[in-house]
Every structure is written in structure tokens, then in C-alpha cells.
Amino acid sequence: MASTAGQVIRCKAAIAWEAGKPLVIEEVEVAPPQKMEVRLKILFTSLCHTDVYFWEAKGQHPVFPRILGHEASGIVESVGEGVTELQPGDHVLPVFTGECKECRHCKSEESNMCDLLRINTDRGVMLNDGKSRFSINGKPIYHFVGTSTFSEYTVVHVGCLAKINPLAPLDKVCVLSCGISTGLGATLNVAKPRRGSSVAVFGLGAVGLAAAEGARIAGASRIIGIDLLPDRFEQAKKFGVNEFVNPKDYPKPVQEVIAEMTDGGVDRSVECTGNVNAMISAFECVHDGWGVAVLVGVPHKDAVFQTHPMNVLNERTLKGTFFGNYKPRSDLPSVVEKYMNKELEVEKFITHEVTFSQINKAFEYMLKGEGLRCLIRMEE
Numbered sequence: 001m002a003s004t005a006g007q008v009i010r011c012k013a014a015i016a017w018e019a020g021k022p023l024v025i026e027e028v029e030v031a032p033p034q035k036m037e038v039r040l041k042i043l044f045t046s047l048c049h050t051d052v053y054f055w056e057a058k059g060q061h062p063v064f065p066r067i068l069g070h071e072a073s074g075i076v077e078s079v080g081e082g083v084t085e086l087q088p089g090d091h092v093l094p095v096f097t098g099e100c101k102e103c104r105h106c107k108s109e110e111s112n113m114c115d116l117l118r119i120n121t122d123r124g125v126m127l128n129d130g131k132s133r134f135s136i137n138g139k140p141i142y143h144f145v146g147t148s149t150f151s152e153y154t155v156v157h158v159g160c161l162a163k164i165n166p167l168a169p170l171d172k173v174c175v176l177s178c179g180i181s182t183g184l185g186a187t188l189n190v191a192k193p194r195r196g197s198s199v200a201v202f203g204l205g206a207v208g209l210a211a212a213e214g215a216r217i218a219g220a221s222r223i224i225g226i227d228l229l230p231d232r233f234e235q236a237k238k239f240g241v242n243e244f245v246n247p248k249d250y251p252k253p254v255q256e257v258i259a260e261m262t263d264g265g266v267d268r269s270v271e272c273t274g275n276v277n278a279m280i281s282a283f284e285c286v287h288d289g290w291g292v293a294v295l296v297g298v299p300h301k302d303a304v305f306q307t308h309p310m311n312v313l314n315e316r317t318l319k320g321t322f323f324g325n326y327k328p329r330s331d332l333p334s335v336v337e338k339y340m341n342k343e344l345e346v347e348k349f350i351t352h353e354v355t356f357s358q359i360n361k362a363f364e365y366m367l368k369g370e371g372l373r374c375l376i377r378m379e380e
């Protein structure tokens with residue numbers, strides 16, 4: 001691969017030309033990496049709901065034409081000036097947020113919210129020079145959250161790449177670069193349930209099931225899944241969920257139902273829907289004295305969280321998390337090792353697979369609510 005270093009690479013990319021319209025596979029030119037940048041060959045990518053949200057461009061600043069995609073795995077093709085941690089041939093996971101290792105957040109043991117590389121959904125260019133590395137006939141095609149993995153080659157800031165075990169199967173661990181790690185870390189790093197404890201998980205999509213998987217790994221004895229779609233319950237059993245509640249089945253608030261089921265409330269709860277009412281329920285369903293609720297889902301911009309202050313004074317704790325509190329470069333390699341050591345099962349998250357030319361089918365699955373993750377194989 002080193003023979004292409006320093007040269008423009010022509011390759012296929014799936015381009016979103018406008019909101020809500022099918023992606024178009026076109027030949028793009030990918031410029032060489034500049035200072036602190038890496039160019040990588042994407043081998044596998046998968047579709048996350050965030051890609052769909054920004055493709056639909058509802059309620060946020062639309063940036064088109066754009067190459068979406070942020071959950072992926074690949075191999076380093078070449079590195080730019082100043083990059084010392086990575087070299088051609090390294091296996092990596094690109095991540096929508098980064099770790100510069102120099103700001104206050106990166107130096108803090110408590111935070112993973114890097115000042116320099118924190119997610120920016122409006123920025124469609126590289127930090128180094130404010131320009132795109134993608135073009136067609138000299139016209140720029142914009143980046144997405146610093147990754148743009150719906151392209152055979154992409155350019156990423158070195159701080160947004162986690163170097164992983166070269167023996168890890170890239171078609172499996174690619175799903176660890178976003179949603180699965182977010183849910184898993186929300187439980188293991190933030191909620192921290194004790195062995196034998198009870199955990200309620202609100203929302204049984206991919207992130208919620210990853211939170212349940214975290215509870216299973218931690219040894220929780222009761223894992224209660226809350227969802228409005230009962231057809232998700234059967235699948236959730238594979239992730240350790242052993243009790244189910246559909247709020248539609250009860251005339252009273254679901255937090256009261258859970259409190260009755262658990263003699264006063266669960267030890268931990270993890271909210272993965274982004275619905276503000278579910279967030280309130282998740283907080284109010286934990287036990288007083290020691291209960292901890294963790295918010296993962298992203299709410300509507302006008303949403304307001306309301307609860308009585310006594311819920312806090314009675315020693316319930318409310319926490320939020322960003323990417324499961326994992327620092328991408330420092331921590332993701334160890335999440336991959338959990339998979340390699342058979343502690344964490346990722347195969348059960350991958351419910352569909354398509355080739356790159358069929359990428360719009362992945363969007364169809366997501367829009368219909370079918371499955372959890374659709375793997376997109378870049379090489380036909």
C-alpha cells in the first residue's frame with residue numbers, strides 16, 4: 001500500500017448529494033494526509049442511526065454533498081507529518097470523537113471529552129487547513145464527524161484512530177467504534193453495577209442491548225428491559241435481559257411499575273432512547289440511598305428534564321455519559337481485547353450484511369427498524 005503514499009487516490013465512495021435521497025456510488029479523489037492526519041483503507045463499515053439522522057437532515061444544519069459513515073474498521077495506508085503512533089499496515093478503528101492527549105479533558109482520568117477533537121457534526125472539513133480531502137472534478141465533497149467511512153479510502157485526524165490488535169477480525173470489531181462501546185461503557189464505566197444487582201435498561205436498540213451486555217458482563221442478576229416494541233424482547237434475551245416491561249401495558253408511570261417489581265427501585269438504570277420522559281422514568285425508578293441512573297440517549301434540543309428535588313436529596317444519583325466514558329485511543333484497544341478474550345460477544349449485534357454497492361439497503365433496514373447493525377463489506 002505504501003506505493004500510493006503522497007499521491008492522490010481515486011476510489012469509490014457513497015455520496016449523499018442531498019437530504020433523504022439515496023446515496024450514489026461515485027469515483028472520488030482522496031488527497032494525501034497532511035499534518036497529524038492518516039489515510040486509511042476502509043474494509044468494513046456499518047450503519048448507525050446517527051448517519052441516518054444527518055442524512056435526513058431534520059433539525060440540524062445540513063451539509064451536502066457529504067460522505068457519511070463513522071462506524072468502521074480499516075488499515076493505515078499512509079501517514080502525514082507528525083504522526084508517530086501509527087504506520088502503514090496498522091489495523092485501526094476510526095472514531096467520531098477523539099483524544100488529542102494534550103488538553104485538560106484528555107489529561108483528566110475522569111473525562112473523555114477532548115477539547116480539540118470532540119464531535120462536531122457541522123464541520124465538513126479537516127482541522128489542519130479547513131479543507132476537504134475528498135473531491136470530484138476539483139469540487140469538494142464534505143467530511144462527516146471526522147471519519148467519512150462510506151469511502152474505500154478516507155483521511156482522519158490521528159487522534160480519532162484507535163490502533164487495535166491485528167489479529168482481531170475487522171468484520172466483527174468495526175461495530176465497536178460507536179454505538180456498542182457507548183452502551184457497554186455507560187454500564188461498565190459509569191453505572192458500575194455490582195455483581196448480583198438489578199439494572200433497568202430503557203430502549204432495546206443496539207445501544208440499549210450493549211448496555212444490557214455490560215450489565216451481564218458485570219454480573220447483574222436482574223436485567224429489566226423497557227421498550228414500547230414487544231417484538232424486541234425475544235432478541236434481548238441473548239444480551240442477558242431476563243425481565244421485560246412495556247410501559248403501554250400499565251395505567252401508571254413505568255417508574256412506579258419498576259419500583260413495585262424491585263422493592264423500591266433498581267440499583268442502576270441506563271437510558272438509551274433520548275426521550276425525555278424515559279429519562280425522567282430512568283432516574284425516578286432507581287432506589288433511594290444508592291440508585292444511579294445514567295443518561296445515554298440524545299434528547300430533542302428543546303427538551304426539559306423535570307423531577308422533584310427530593311429525588312436527588314434522597315440520594316439518587318443522575319449521571320450522563322459521552323461515548324461510554326471511553327477515551328478512544330487509550331481505551332478502545334482494551335474493548336477489542338474483551339471480544340478477543342470472549343468476554344464480550346459482538347456477532348449477535350450484526351444482524352444483516354450487504355456489499356458496498358448495496359449500501360442503500362442498509363438504510364432501508366434501519367428505517368424499517370429491522371435488525372441491529374448492518375455490516376457493509378467494502379470489497380465486493
